[in-house]
Amino acid sequence: MAKYAYTEKKDTRSGFGAGLLELGKQNPNVVALCADLTGSLKMDAFRDAFPERFIQAGIAEANMMGVAAGLTIGGKIPFTGTFANFSTGRVYDQIRQSIAYSGKNVKICASHAGLTLGEDGATHQILEDIGLMKMLPGMTVINPCDYHQTKAATLAIAEHEGPVYLRFGRPKWPVFTPENQTFEIGKALTFQEGNDISIFATGHCVWESLKAAEALEEEGISVEVINIHTIKPLDQEAVLRSAAKTGRVVTAEEHQRNGGLGDSIAQLLAMKQPTPMEMVAVNDQFGESGKPEELFEKYGLSSKDIVAAVKRVMKR
Amino acid sequence: MPNHQELEKIASQVRRDIVRMVHAVQSGHPGGSLGCADYFTALYFEILKHNPQNFEMDGEEKDLFFLSNGHISPVWYSVLARSGYFPLEEMSTFRKIDSRLQGHPTTHEGLPGVRVASGSLGQGLSVACGAALTKKLNQDSNLVYSLHGDGELQEGQIWEAALFAAHQKVDNLIATIDWNNRQIDGDVEDILSLGNLRAKFEAFGWEVLEMDGNKMADVLDGLRTAKDRTGHGRPVVILMKTEMGQGVDFMMGSHKWHGIPPNDEQKEAALAQLEETLGDF
Numbered sequence: 001m002a003k004y005a006y007t008e009k010k011d012t013r014s015g016f017g018a019g020l021l022e023l024g025k026q027n028p029n030v031v032a033l034c035a036d037l038t039g040s041l042k043m044d045a046f047r048d049a050f051p052e053r054f055i056q057a058g059i060a061e062a063n064m065m066g067v068a069a070g071l072t073i074g075g076k077i078p079f080t081g082t083f084a085n086f087s088t089g090r091v092y093d094q095i096r097q098s099i100a101y102s103g104k105n106v107k108i109c110a111s112h113a114g115l116t117l118g119e120d121g122a123t124h125q126i127l128e129d130i131g132l133m134k135m136l137p138g139m140t141v142i143n144p145c146d147y148h149q150t151k152a153a154t155l156a157i158a159e160h161e162g163p164v165y166l167r168f169g170r171p172k173w174p175v176f177t178p179e180n181q182t183f184e185i186g187k188a189l190t191f192q193e194g195n196d197i198s199i200f201a202t203g204h205c206v207w208e209s210l211k212a213a214e215a216l217e218e219e220g221i222s223v224e225v226i227n228i229h230t231i232k233p234l235d236q237e238a239v240l241r242s243a244a245k246t247g248r249v250v251t252a253e254e255h256q257r258n259g260g261l262g263d264s265i266a267q268l269l270a271m272k273q274p275t276p277m278e279m280v281a282v283n284d285q286f287g288e289s290g291k292p293e294e295l296f297e298k299y300g301l302s303s304k305d306i307v308a309a310v311k312r313v314m315k316r
Numbered sequence: 317m318p319n320h321q322e323l324e325k326i327a328s329q330v331r332r333d334i335v336r337m338v339h340a341v342q343s344g345h346p347g348g349s350l351g352c353a354d355y356f357t358a359l360y361f362e363i364l365k366h367n368p369q370n371f372e373m374d375g376e377e378k379d380l381f382f383l384s385n386g387h388i389s390p391v392w393y394s395v396l397a398r399s400g401y402f403p404l405e406e407m408s409t410f411r412k413i414d415s416r417l418q419g420h421p422t423t424h425e426g427l428p429g430v431r432v433a434s435g436s437l438g439q440g441l442s443v444a445c446g447a448a449l450t451k452k453l454n455q456d457s458n459l460v461y462s463l464h465g466d467g468e469l470q471e472g473q474i475w476e477a478a479l480f481a482a483h484q485k486v487d488n489l490i491a492t493i494d495w496n497n498r499q500i501d502g503d504v505e506d507i508l509s510l511g512n513l514r515a516k517f518e519a520f521g522w523e524v525l526e527m528d529g530n531k532m533a534d535v536l537d538g539l540r541t542a543k544d545r546t547g548h549g550r551p552v553v554i555l556m557k558t559e560m561g562q563g564v565d566f567m568m569g570s571h572k573w574h575g576i577p578p579n580d581e582q583k584e585a586a587l588a589q590l591e592e593t594l595g596d597f
Contacts, residue, residue: 031453058480060476062438063442063445066446067445068446070444070445070449071449073380073446073447074375074376074447075450076450097433097435098432102422102423102433103423104432
């Protein structure tokens with residue numbers, strides 16, 4: 001019997017939009033900027049409710065990041081919105097110098113991350129953004145797993161002083177975490193306890209991991225599924241505790257293997273508690289056009305791939 | 317309120333500070349710093365509404381200044397120290413280990429007077445626009461000033477910001493361009509021509525002024541006129557003609573002194589041309 005079920009699918013970007021609207025009501029210092037993707041980012045409700053606090057930046061992301069940095073001077077809390085590709089790679093130096101190094105309280109909110117952007121193809125399917133952002137000193141990096149968690153994360157980052165990268169996606173995806181949850185930055189969530197294997201997953205791959213766990217449990221393998229929504233700062237204690245208990249680790253993420261969540265966990269385990277490990281991630285490839293589910297399958301991110309990774313690591 | 321002769325004396329000391337800082341560590345950018353000494357002196361000792369003794373990042377009810385071409389940090393550090401943001405002696409730490417006076421300005425070490433890091437070029441106009449919009453949102457009627465190199469205008473982000481400032485009617489911003497026509501590799505017009513800069517900014521929807529950045533009376537006039545032009549729906553830019561290396565004859569007339577320090581002999585020759593008016597640090 002599955003411990004996690006869903007009754008509906010919703011896109012995580014809509015969770016962001018709902019969170020942003022609520023923030024607008026709660027906090028008069030919250031301002032939002034968007035680079036000509038207001039509908040895609042679901043920022044229209046905020047724009048319509050608080051037009052004086054919404055800045056349309058046009059297709060000029062570098063400027064948008066600089067403007068956001070400047071807006072913090074005088075106490076505003078800017079939320080920038082565009083696709084993940086244009087939120088990171090395109091504007092890396094602006095984020096590095098004007099936001100991260102300058103210690104500015106900017107919330108970089110990035111939709112359409114990863115393969116699940118789908119048909120637009122590899123130009124837009126950034127799979128390097130977590131790595132780019134986690135390398136910046138002082139940057140918090142969050143990749144929530146469903147609609148409710150994304151909404152809660154959006155609310156939580158407004159309370160956090162300092163730059164944050166919030167990554168979410170385009171497709172409708174199972175909603176399985178509770179409504180109105182409290183989101184604690186940097187705190188891993190144990191979705192399922194088990195003794196044979198620890199799966200650490202983030203973003204859309206959390207649902208795939210829960211599906212994989214269900215299949216594995218049927219084969220008598222006891223699986224622990226831990227949601228690492230905050231890649232940085234990593235909940236080291238949770239990772240080490242679970243890895244010590246099960247002695248085997250699999251990570252799952254919609255990102256390049258280089259620079260992603262698995263890379264962070266491997267670094268931690270290698271230094272503190274070497275543990276056999278497999279990584280489910282894209283392996284040094286660009287994506288392509290297709291449906292999200294097809295892409296997950298082709299690039300090895302589906303629940304079947306997680307099951308296979310668990311079996312590999314259990315043989316080691 | 318100092319008159320312009322008194323400001324010229326301060327500027328002379330600022331130029332000495334620049335030469336001595338860059339010489340002491342044998343690195344840094346003296347050329348553009350010397351060229352902008354008069355602008356910085358006028359701004360910090362006459363024009364800006366600021367409180368050097370009690371610097372606050374948010375700068376509420378104060379004017380703000382952003383240096384976008386961060387490599388001319390020596391002139392800024394000198395003027396910040398001379399106007400009371402930090403002790404004069406700290407200038408001797410410029411570009412050395414454990415210093416708040418980094419090669420390029422930063423907030424990271426907590427130096428009073430600096431509100432954003434700069435150095436990677438082209439970013440400061442966007443930041444200044446953001447800060448100016450926050451002033452509007454906060455109903456704070458004070459102004460935002462920014463300085464940019466002319467070579468820096470080759471960065472695309474500047475023109476994104478130029479579009480943005482006009483579109484958003486950022487009319488509480490006075491950007492100044494240090495128009496010395498020099499950059500590291502040579503003359504700006506030879507490297508990547510800016511063409512008709514006045515026409516470009518006008519076409520982007522800006523109010524455009526020009527001034528001689530090495531004549532104190534002209535700088536004061538120019539900055540005051542610019543203030544008068546704020547609040548009319550358009551961002552204001554001052555095209556400021558300067559001479560790289562101004563005040564030290566052998567550093568003028570070429571791009572050579574953009575980023576190299578004087579040796580001992582050159583330092584003495586430079587200081588001989590710059591009157592010590594306020595006492596060296």
